Amino acid sequence: MGSTTTMMNQTPHTATNQAPRTATNQTPHTAMSLTSKIHQAADIGAVQELYHANGWTDGLPIVPPTTDAVAACLDWAMLPPDQLIGIEPVRAMPVTAEKLAINAVMAGCLPMHFPVVVTAMTAMLAEPFLLHGATASTGGCAVLVILNGPIRLEIGASGGFNALGNSDRATAVIGRAIRLALINILDVRPGGIDRSTLGHPGKFTYCIAEDEEDTAWAPLAQLRGMPPGVSSVTVMAAGAPRQIMNEWTTDPREILETFAAEMRANLRHYSLHAGNYAIVIPKQLREHIQAAGWSKADIAAFIHERARIPRREWADVGKGAVVRDRGDTIYPALESADHLLVIAAGGPAGGFGAIIPPWLGHKSQAVTMAIGACVDCEPPKG
Numbered sequence: 001m002g003s004t005t006t007m008m009n010q011t012p013h014t015a016t017n018q019a020p021r022t023a024t025n026q027t028p029h030t031a032m033s034l035t036s037k038i039h040q041a042a043d044i045g046a047v048q049e050l051y052h053a054n055g056w057t058d059g060l061p062i063v064p065p066t067t068d069a070v071a072a073c074l075d076w077a078m079l080p081p082d083q084l085i086g087i088e089p090v091r092a093m094p095v096t097a098e099k100l101a102i103n104a105v106m107a108g109c110l111p112m113h114f115p116v117v118v119t120a121m122t123a124m125l126a127e128p129f130l131l132h133g134a135t136a137s138t139g140g141c142a143v144l145v146i147l148n149g150p151i152r153l154e155i156g157a158s159g160g161f162n163a164l165g166n167s168d169r170a171t172a173v174i175g176r177a178i179r180l181a182l183i184n185i186l187d188v189r190p191g192g193i194d195r196s197t198l199g200h201p202g203k204f205t206y207c208i209a210e211d212e213e214d215t216a217w218a219p220l221a222q223l224r225g226m227p228p229g230v231s232s233v234t235v236m237a238a239g240a241p242r243q244i245m246n247e248w249t250t251d252p253r254e255i256l257e258t259f260a261a262e263m264r265a266n267l268r269h270y271s272l273h274a275g276n277y278a279i280v281i282p283k284q285l286r287e288h289i290q291a292a293g294w295s296k297a298d299i300a301a302f303i304h305e306r307a308r309i310p311r312r313e314w315a316d317v318g319k320g321a322v323v324r325d326r327g328d329t330i331y332p333a334l335e336s337a338d339h340l341l342v343i344a345a346g347g348p349a350g351g352f353g354a355i356i357p358p359w360l361g362h363k364s365q366a367v368t369m370a371i372g373a374c375v376d377c378e379p380p381k382g
Contacts, residue, residue: 031071033081034098055189057106058179058204065105073101076111077118077372085118086125088186090132095121099185100177107177112155113170116233117177119371120145123235124178128365134237135188140196141359143178144238144278145207146343147171148221149231151371152209159211163345164241164280164354168209175205200240208280208345215286215344217296223342224368226375236276236341236366237359242266247351250288256299259355260306263333266357267309268317272331273361276339279303280354282346300337307333341366 041047047064051057063069074081074097081098088095097118104117124131124143134141147157157170166172182188190196196203212219221232242265246258259279266277279299281289289299312327314320334340346352358364 030074030081031067034067034070035081036098036102051106056184058176058183060176060204062106062180063108065102069105070098070101072111073104073109073114074098077115079118086122088125088131089127091186093186095125095181095185100181103180103184104173104177107180108169108173109177110155110173113174113177115371116145116147116151116155116170116174117181119233119369120174120178120235121181123233123367123369126367126369129235129237129367130364131186134359134364135182135186136193136195137359138195138197139239139359140199140203141237141239142200142202142206143175143182144202144236144356145171145175145178146220146234146236146278146341147174147207147209147232148212148219148226148234149229149371151231152212157207157209159209159345160214161347163208163211163282163347171207171209172205175202175207178207179203179205202238202240206238208343210343211283211345214283216290217286217342217344220296220341220343221368221370223296224366226368226370230373230375231371232368233371234341234366234368236278236356237364238278239266239270239357239359241280241354241356243352243354245350245352246285250291252289252292252294252299253302255285255288256302257306259353260303262355263303263307263357264309266355267307267331267333268313270357271361272309272311272314273358273363274332274335274339275358275361275364276341276366277303277307277333277358278341278343278356280343280345280356282350282352283348284351285353286344296342297337299342300334300340303340304332304334304337335362 041050048061051062079097083097085095085100104114155170156168158168188194210219222228226232242262244258244262246255263277308330311323311329315323
C-alpha cells in the first residue's frame with residue numbers, strides 16, 4: 001500500500017496518495033497554501049497509531065485529514081487557511097481556520113458541516129462563555145452545541161429520535177470536531193489543562209438540533225435575538241443530561257413541575273449557583289403544553305418560579321456543614337426566566353424530557369451566533 005502523508009498541528013494533518021477530491025476532482029486552490037507540518041505513514045492503520053501515540057485523538061479512530069479534505073472545508077466556508085477564528089481570552093491562544101478545519105476533518109465532518117464548527121468555536125471564544133474555566137475545571141462539563149435554522153435541514157441534522165444520542169451524522173461529527181479542536185489547538189487534554197474529575201460522555205460529542213418543523217414554538221435562537229430564518233448556533237458549558245418522565249398528566253403545570261423538580265435536585269446535589277439551564281421537551285409532552293396555549297416564555301416563567309430551594313435543604317443531602325446561618329436564603333436555578341434554554345427535540349412517543357444543567361452558574365454564559373451572517377454589525381460608514 002502506498003505511503004500516507006500526515007500534516008500536524010500540534011495539530012495533525014494527513015494526506016494520502018488517494019486523497020479525497022472536490023466534486024470537480026480538482027485540488028482546491030486553498031490546498032496550495034496550507035502550512036501545517038506533514039508526516040509519513042505507511043497505511044491507514046499506521047495513521048491511526050500515529051495519532052493515538054501522539055495524543056491527537058479523543059481515543060476513537062479519526063478520519064485522516066488529507067490536504068484536499070482540509071482545503072475543501074476551507075473553500076466551502078470561503079476562509080483562507082490563516083484566517084483568525086479567534087483568540088482564547090485567558091491563555092491568548094489563537095485558533096486559525098486551517099487548524100480548525102484539520103480537526104473537523106478528523107472528526108468526520110464534510111465541508112458542509114464546517115461553517116457550523118467555525119461559528120460554534122467563535123461563540124466559545126467569546127468572553128462571556130469563559131472557555132478556559134469551562135475546559136479546565138474539575139467539574140467536567142462539556143460544550144453543548146444547539147443548532148437552529150435552515151442549515152439543520154441542509155446538513156441532515158435531526159431533532160427527532162435519539163436527539164441527545166447518535167441521531168445523525170451531522171450532530172455527531174460537529175460535536176466531536178469541537179472536542180478534537182479543544183484537544184489539539186488549545187491543548188485541553190485530560191490531566192493537563194482538562195482537570196475533570198469525572199467528565200461525562202458529552203465530552204466526545206454534545207450537539208443537538210431543534211425540531212423546528214414539528215412545534216408551534218419559536219426557535220431557541222430567535223428567542224435569543226437572531227432574526228427569523230437565520231441559521232444559528234448556541235453554545236453552553238453543560239453538565240450531563242438528566243432525564244425525566246411524566247406520562248400521567250396533560251396539565252402543563254404538572255409536566256413542567258417534573259422538570260423543575262429535577263432542576264431543584266441539581267441545586268441540592270451539585271451546585272446552588274444560578275445559570276443557564278437547558279430543557280429538552282420531546283413531542284409527546286410538548287403537544288400537551290402547546291395545546292394549552294403555553295409558549296416558551298410561559299414555560300421559562302413557570303420554571304423560574306418553581307426551580308429554587310432554600311439553602312437548608314443542603315442539610316438533607318449531607319451538606320449541612322455549609323448551611324450555617326443562611327438556611328432560609330432562597331437560591332433560584334435561573335437568575336431570570338431568560339436564562340432558560342427551551343429546546344423542542346426528541347422522538348414522537350414517550351413522556352420523557354431532559355434538563356441539562358450548567359457548569360458553574362453565571363461564570364459561563366450561553367452564547368448564540370448566526371452562521372455565515374453578521375446580525376448586529378454596523379453598516380459601512382461613508
